[in-house]
Amino acid sequence: MASNGNGNVTPKGNAVSAGRNGLPKITTQKSRQNAVCHDDISAPVKVQNIDELHSLQRKKSAPTTPLDGVQGAFANMSEEDRHRQQLQSISASLASLTRETGPKLVRGDPARRPETPRVSHAPEHHFAPTFTASDSSLKFTHVLYNLSPAELYEQAIQYEKGSFITSSGALATLSGAKTGRSPKDKRVVRDDVTEDELWWGKGSPNIEMDEQTFLVNRERAVDYLNSLEKVFVNDQFLNWDPENRIKVRIVSARAYHSLFMHNMCIRPTAEELENFGTPDFTIYNAGQFPCNRYTHYMTSSTSIDLNLGRREMVILGTQYAGEMKKGLFGVMHYLMPKRQILSLHSGCNMGKDGDVALFFGLSGTGKTTLSTDHNRYLIGDDEHCWSDKGVSNIEGGCYAKCIDLSREKEPDIWNAIKFGTVLENVVFDEHTREVDYLDKSVTENTRAAYPIEYIPNAKIPCVGPHPKNVILLACDAFGVLPPVSKLNLAQTMYHFISGYTALVAGTEEGVKEPRATFSACFGAAFIMLHPTKYAAMLATKMEKHGATGWLVNTGWSGGSYGSGSRMKLAYTRKIIDAIHSGQLLNANYKKTEVFGLEIPTEVEGVPSEILDPVNTWSDKNAYKETLLKLGGLFKSNFEVFLDHKIGKDGKLTEEILAAGPNF
Ligand SMILES: Nc1ncnc2c1ncn2[C@@H]1O[C@H](COP(=O)(O)OP(=O)(O)OP(=O)(O)O)[C@@H](O)[C@H]1O
Ligand SMILES: O=C([O-])CC(=O)C(=O)O
Ligand SMILES: [Ca+2]
Ligand SMILES: [Mn+2]
Incomplete structure (x- = not known):
């Protein structure tokens, strides 16, 4: 010292x-x-x-591209000029269609001291205060542009009630009053073009609205967003097929929405972002703000409005983030078939040898659970395209159901719930922040949205060759469909067009009866054209590439809901393994009554007696009765398709009609 x-x-x-x-x-x-x-x-x-x-x-993010090596429009542009162009583009997105002044935008968080406010107006309008200037034209709106997950966490936690970090690092959020999609509030502008192109009328998910009403709702959303102190803007991509990539812009008011889309869409590299330019499609998510019941067509305070001509979607009155994801899926169901590309509500994975499997199925039937397979590469869990080159995922993330999630049964999904993941509507311990996945207090539809690379064996880029197996999943709460059946092409088409599942309304008191749901193409809520158009494309592609169809029941065995129990996930996985390996293709088969399904007599790792459901029911009469009841439901559902041709081949249409239950 x-x-x-x-x-x-x-x-x-x-x-x-x-x-x-x-x-x-x-x-x-x-x-x-x-x-x-x-x-x-x-x-x-x-x-x-x-x-x-x-x-x-804090240091500035490194300039993302070495400027000397850059080609294209942004090659010689300073960072400041680039930011100005981006703001101008966003300003054009947010411009009112009825006032002469555009929004005044500033880049960055209003809570941070501004660098130098970079003001930008809608390009065609220059801000000049006049007698008609309104208060809204005098204020600034801050733009939080493609923030990182860490920045979005901070925004959510600071400003959005119900945002918390869970013990595994995920961001727990509440989606508000709506915890699922609102298909009855989804409207599509019917104009001269869509009038002829889209599927309208009975059975169609496209509830019509006119252009004028769309503009009223658009203005409502834009005014709401511009009235805020700040908005979030995401510029991202859809579709891993580089030739058919779509640029999307999402303008929203919540960090939750921005992080959700960051995870679910394809994230541009810094260089791709610099060259982003004008988006192909824009979502205005003003979900906190209701629509106006005095407005024509409005039947509730929620409206999700799609305008294909303007390439825009407006969301009013629901904060459920799945509306954005599935809204864009609808857009792809319109754009892709125009290019001869089939859009699919399916999961997709690939084996070590390049064998690709598609997993179709309605919500909750197992697309995410079964495509997430430790022994295979995950291409995607929910939305794909099948083109002449093979399959491509539309999205950059997964959206897993997490009710009853367990580490033991679904380890990869469990481990993906970490920093960056959005966890919707789950319940957690106030102190430890451990999530209780069994708790349905907020909703049964609890969800985790994470970037696809959070799954260790994700295949990046998310593309693959033509499918070898097409697996149709049904969660049959009646307990009469076999755990697995091999389908011929006509049967595959019949079940694809039917789009069956039966779930039990878990949240409603006293509801014990399974409810059958038929949803064409396993996604009637998202398709834009008539179901037979997609079915014809699927048939052509399956035939051309030699794909085999399968029907897998992930639902009940040993009786209907109430007396039987759900198929063990471990057994379903064994069945799926046997499909992938080719083992099931060459097994011994027998045919069932009523549905005429080919069922294997043995599958490795699965007790043989469960393969034919009749064996698992103690009351054989009740089985037969239930089987016929379900057969009847299939028949009456298919009636609307009886006078439709599937593709150009009249023979296939006939075969499809004959491929349903027979009794
Ligand atoms: N035998 C089984 N096979 C598949 N899933 C099962 C089985 N038994 C229970 N499950 C549960 O069923 C749920 C299947 O949900 P999953 O997220 O895979 O649905 P999805 O088809 O992806 O629906 P969505 O389109 O809504 O995302 C999971 O919670 C899974 O744990
Ligand atoms: O869109 C959603 O909310 C969840 C989903 O994947 C589906 O319902 O098919
Ligand atoms: Ca899913
Ligand atoms: Mn889905």
Whole structure:
């Protein structure tokens, strides 16, 4: 320890001298004398005040592209010019269609001291205060553009009630009053073009609205968004097939929505973002704000409005993030078939030898669970395209159901719920922040949205060759469909067009009866054209590439809901393994009554007696009765398709009609 003559020296080596009040003064500057010989290793202080200290903590994101090597429009542009162009593009998106002044946008978080406000107006309008200027044209809206997950966490936690970090690092959020999609509030603009192109009328998910009403709702959303202090903007891509990639812009008011889309859409590289340009499609998500019931066509306070001509979607009155994901899926169901590409509500994975399987099925039937397979490469869990080149995932993330999730049964999904993942509507311990996946207090539809690379064996880029197996999943709560059946092409088409599942309304008191749902193409809520158009494309592709169809019941065995129980996931996985390996293709088969399904007599790892459901029912009469009941439901559902031709081949149509239940 050294002494400096006029005071003491602390063990740390700070120079101390007696002050006026008798206490020793601490100086952070080292005195020359004691700089020589002691064990003080503290680094010299570099700042004069706390603001300077904070400014050291953050450094600017590295310029994303080495500017000298860049080609294209942005090659010689300064960062400032690039930011100005981006703001101008966003300003054009947010411009009111009825007022002469565009929104005044500033880049960055309003809570942070602005750098230099970079004001931008809608390009065609220049801000000049006049007598008609409104308050809204005088204020600034801050744009939070493609923030990172860490930044979005901070925004959510600071400003959005119900946002918490869970013990595994995920961001728990609440989606508000709506915890699922609102298909009855989905409207599509019917104009001269869509009038002829789209599927309208009975059975169609496209509820019509006119252009004028769309503009009223659009203006409502845009005014709402511009009235906020800040909005989130995501510029991202859909579809991993580079030739058919779609640029999407999502404008939203919540960090939750921005992080959800960050995870679910394809994330551009910094360089791709710099060259993003004008989006192909824009979503205005003003979900916190209701639509106006006095507006024509509005039947509730929720409206999800699609305008294919304007390439825009407006969301009012629901904050459920799945509306954005599935809204864009609808757009792909319109755009892709125009290019002879089939859009599919399916999961997709690939084996080590390049064998691709598609998993179709309605919500909750197992697309995500079964496509996430530790022994195979995950291409995607929910939305795909099948083109002449093979399959491609539309999305950049997965959206897993997490009710009753267990680490043991679904380890890859469990492990994906970490920093960056959005966890919707789950219940967690106030102190430990451990999630209770069994708890349905908020909703049964709890969900985790994570980037696809959170699954260790994801295949990036998410594309693959033509499918070898097409697996149709049904969760049959009646318990009469076999665990697995091999389908011929006509049967595959019959079941694809039917789109059957039966779930039990778990949340409604006293509901014990399974409810059959038929949803054409396993996704009637998302298709834009008549189901037979997609079915014809699927038939052609399956035939051309020699794919085999399968029907897998992930639902009940040993009786209907109430007396039987859900098929063990471990057995379903064994069945799926046997399909992938080719083992099932060459098994021995027998034919079932009523549905005429080919069922194997043996599958490795699965008790043989469960393969024919009749064996698992103790009351054989009840089985037969239930089987006939379900057969009847299939028949009456299919009636609407009886006078439709599927493709150009009249023979296939006849075969499909004959491929249903027969009794
Ligand atoms: N035998 C089984 N096979 C598949 N899933 C099962 C089985 N038994 C129970 N499950 C559960 O059923 C649920 C299947 O949901 P999953 O997320 O895979 O649905 P999905 O088809 O992807 O629906 P969505 O389109 O809504 O995302 C999971 O919670 C899974 O744990
Ligand atoms: O869109 C959603 O909310 C979830 C989903 O994948 C589906 O319902 O098919
Ligand atoms: Ca899913
Ligand atoms: Mn889905």
